Amino acid sequence: MSSTARRLYVRRDTFPIAGTFRISRGAKTEAEVVVAEVVESCKRGRGECVPYARYGETLDETVRTLESLAGAVADGLDRERLRTLLPPGAARNALDCALWDLEAKQAGKPAWRLAGLPDAPRKLTTCYTLSVDEPAAMAASAKARAADHPLLKMKLTGEGDLDRVRAVREAAPTTRLIVDANEAWTLEMLHRFAPVLADLGVELIEQPLPAGEDEALRGIDCPVPLGADESCHGLDSLDRLKGIYRVVNIKLDKTGGLTEALLLKQAAQEAGFDIMVGCMVATSLAMAPAVLLAQGARYVDLDGPLLLAEDRTPALHYDGGTLCPPAPELWG
Numbered sequence: 482m483s484s485t486a487r488r489l490y491v492r493r494d495t496f497p498i499a500g501t502f503r504i505s506r507g508a509k510t511e512a513e514v515v516v517a518e519v520v521e522s523c524k525r526g527r528g529e530c531v532p533y534a535r536y537g538e539t540l541d542e543t544v545r546t547l548e549s550l551a552g553a554v555a556d557g558l559d560r561e562r563l564r565t566l567l568p569p570g571a572a573r574n575a576l577d578c579a580l581w582d583l584e585a586k587q588a589g590k591p592a593w594r595l596a597g598l599p600d601a602p603r604k605l606t607t608c609y610t611l612s613v614d615e616p617a618a619m620a621a622s623a624k625a626r627a628a629d630h631p632l633l634k635m636k637l638t639g640e641g642d643l644d645r646v647r648a649v650r651e652a653a654p655t656t657r658l659i660v661d662a663n664e665a666w667t668l669e670m671l672h673r674f675a676p677v678l679a680d681l682g683v684e685l686i687e688q689p690l691p692a693g694e695d696e697a698l699r700g701i702d703c704p705v706p707l708g709a710d711e712s713c714h715g716l717d718s719l720d721r722l723k724g725i726y727r728v729v730n731i732k733l734d735k736t737g738g739l740t741e742a743l744l745l746k747q748a749a750q751e752a753g754f755d756i757m758v759g760c761m762v763a764t765s766l767a768m769a770p771a772v773l774l775a776q777g778a779r780y781v782d783l784d785g786p787l788l789l790a791e792d793r794t795p796a797l798h799y800d801g802g803t804l805c806p807p808a809p810e811l812w813g
Contacts, residue, residue, distance in 0.1 A: 486521070486555050487519055487520070487521045487554050487555050487557065488519070488520045488521075488551075488554070488555065489517065489518070489519055489547070489548075489550065489551045489554040489555070489576075490517070490518040490519075490520065491515065491516070491517055491518075491544050491547045491548050491575075492515070492516050492518075492544075493513065493514070493515055493516075493540055493544060494513075494514050494515075494516055494529075494764075495511050495512070495513050495514075496511065496512045496514070496763075496764055496789050496790070496791060496792070497510065497511055497512075497789065497790040497791060498510050498511060498512055498762065498788055498789055498790060499788060499789060499790045500612075501612065502612050502762055502788055503612040503613040503614065503636065504612070504613060504636045504638075504661075504663045505613065505636070505637070505638040505639070505662065505663040505664065505665035506535065506663060506664075506665075508612075509762070512531070512761075512762045512763055512764070512785070512788075512789060513531070513532075513540055514529050514530065514531050514763050514764065514767065515529070515530050515531075515532060515540060515543045515544055515547070515571065515572075515575055516528070516529050516575065516766070517529075517530075517547055517575035517576045517578075517579040518579060519554055519576070519579045519580060519583050521583065521587070524583055524586045524587050525582075525583065525586070526578075526579040526580060526581065526582030526583025526584070526585075526586060527578075527579050527582055527766060527812065528574065528575040528576060528577065528578025528579035528580075528581070528582065528738075528766070528770070528812075529575060529578070529763060529764060529766040529767040530543065530571035530572065530574040530575035530578075530733075530734050530763075530767065531571060531734055531761035531762070531763050531767065532571045532572075533571065533734060533761065535711065536570065536735075538570060538571050538572075543571050543572045543575075546567065546572040547572050547575060547576060550563075550566065550567075550576065553566065554576075558580075559580065560577055560580050560581070560738070560740045561740070563576060563577055563580070563738075563740075564577075564737070564740060564741060567737065568715075568737065569714050569715035569735060569736050569737035569741060570734070570735070570737050571734045571737075572737075573737035573738050574733045574734050574736070574737050574738045576738070577737065577738025577739060577740050577741075578733065578738055578739055578770045578812070581595070581596075581738075581739055581740075581770060581813065582812050582813055585809070585813050586809070591809065591813060592770070592773060592812070592813030593773050593813070596739070596743060596773055598773065598776060600776075601806070602772055602773055602776055602806035603776065603806070604803050604804065604805050604806070605772065605775055605776075605781045605783070605803070605804045606631060606632060606781060606802050606803060606804075607632070607781045607782060607783045607784050607799075607802055607803075607804045608630075608632045608633065608634040608659065608780065608781065608782040608784055608802075609626050609630040609632070609633055609634070609784050609787060609802060610633075610634045610635075610636060610661075610782070610784055610788065611623060611626075611633060611634065611635045611636060611649065612636055613636045613637065613638045613645075614645075615645075616641075616644045616645045616647070616648035616649075617648060619635065619645050619648060619649050620648035620649050620651065620652035621652070623649040623652045623653040623656065624652040624653060626653075627652070627653035627655075627656045628801075629801030629802060630656070630801055630802040631656060631657060631802055632656070632657045632658075632659070632780075632802060633649070633653060633656050633657070633658055633659075634658075634659050634660070634661060634782060634784075635649060635658065635659070635660045635661065636660075636661055636663065637660050637661065637662045637663075637665065637666075638662070638663075638665050639662075639665045639666060639670065640670075642660075642662075642670075642674060643674060643677050643678075646658070646660065646677075646678060646681055646683065647681065650681045650682065657682075657684060658681070658682060658683050658684065659683065659684050659685040659686075659687065659708075659780065660678065660683055660685070660686055660687065661686075661687035661688065661710070662686065662687065662688060662689045663687075663688060663710075663711070664688050664689075664690060664691040664692060664711055666689040666690060667690070668690060668697050668698075670689070671686070671689045671690070671698075671703070675703050675704050675705050676704055678704075678705050679704035679705050683705055684705070684706070685705065685706050685707075685708050685728060685757075685780065686703070686705050686706070686707050686708065687707075687708040687709075687710050687728075687730060687757075688708065688709060688710040688711050688712065688730075689707065691711075692711040692712040695709075695712055695725055695726075696725070698725045698726070699724050699725050700724060706727040706728055706755075707725070707726050707727060707728070708726055708727070708728035708729065708730055708757055708780075709722050709725070709726040709728070709729050709730060710730040710732075710759065712725075712726070713726075713729045713730055713731065713735065714735045714736065715735070715736050715737060715741050715745065716741060716744055716745050716748060719745065719748055719749060719752065722754070723752060723753075726754070727754065727755060728754060728755045728756070728757050728779065728780065729745075729749050729754045729755075729756065729757065730757040730758070730759045730780075730782070731745055731746055731749070731756065731757070731758050731759070731774065732758075732759045732760060732761065732771075733760075733767070733770060733771055733774070734760075734761055734767075738770075739770045739771075739773065739774060742771075742774050743773075743774060746774060746778075755779040755780075756777070756778040756779055756780075757778060757779065757780035757781070757782060758771055758774050758775035758778045758780070758781055758782065758783065759782040759783070760782060760783050760784070760785045761785065762785050762788050762789070763785045763786075764785065764786055764789065764792050764793045764796070765786045765792050765793050765795075765796040765797040765807070765811060766793055766811065766812060767785060768783045768785055768786060768797055768804075768807075769797060769807035769811050769812035769813060770812060770813065771783055772797075772804065772806050772807055773813070781804070783804055786799070787799060793811075795808060795810050795811045796811065797811065
């Protein structure tokens with residue numbers, strides 16, 4: 482193999498979370514990620530993913546899947562062919578974003594131009610996520626964050642959630658709120674909770690029911706808009722969501738990279754959905770490609786690095802809840 486041939490390098494990294502991050506499915510104190518690097522001559526492209534057990538992914542299997550593509554990468558694998566080799570998911574995301582980064586650096590052009598965006602990415606207002614906890618603890622966290630974060634996202638878990646939202650609303654009376662049940666509610670809970678949440682000024686309820694049961698939401702008159710997260714993956718998941726949800730949460734780890742995420746965003750907008758761009762708990766390297774995707778989105782939830790005790794260097798710049806576009810030294 483020549484010294485200029487493309488090479489793929491894959492590694493696992495671990496970053497401590499500031500405290501404990503809890504959702505309805507469990508808690509963690511570390512963000513474990515997989516990084517793909519594609520190197521050609523003196524140019525290097527990087528992408529980061531978070532394998533997610535909810536979708537049957539593991540760190541080891543993601544690493545093995547990526548390493549199995551080393552030959553294809555050396556032979557010039559591009560993003561379109563990658564979409565035919567791997568399904569949507571974390572492994573494809575890491576390599577897809579690495580290829581975007583490499584293309585930008587080889588072309589001497591920013592990734593946003595390669596993506597065909599009409600303008601350079603602008604600063605975004607991102608959610609700050611409050612982990613599931615007792616009402617008083619969530620209220621204290623909200624009060625501490627409200628001045629710098631105009632949009633808070635609350636992780637919820639079932640019974641007791643109204644007390645949690647009431648406590649946060651009292652602590653942050655003027656802050657915009659969205660809530661995320663992560664599939665933990667029943668239909669009865671939604672009917673019971675939603676009117677109260679509407680009165681409390683909640684703007685969005687994410688994924689109230691398990692993804693396999695959300696057909697029950699079709700046609701219901703909910704006073705708070707519903708958003709699909711675990712139910713929304715790649716392009717082939719979109720048609721089923723019509724008439725059930727008003728918002729789709731697009732995450733690069735679910736779509737399998739920026740390439741499909743941009744296609745999904747366009748299709749979702751054409752179908753009348755509002756767009757949310759979300760993330761797993763990960764570093765600035767994982768967020769950076771999503772900044773392109775999040776331009777013009779109704780909701781932006783790219784706060785992963787804010788939940789970490791330490792981030793990569795260089796990192797994205799956050800000014801409270803304002804997220805600045807990535808520098809090319811980080812990605813793109």
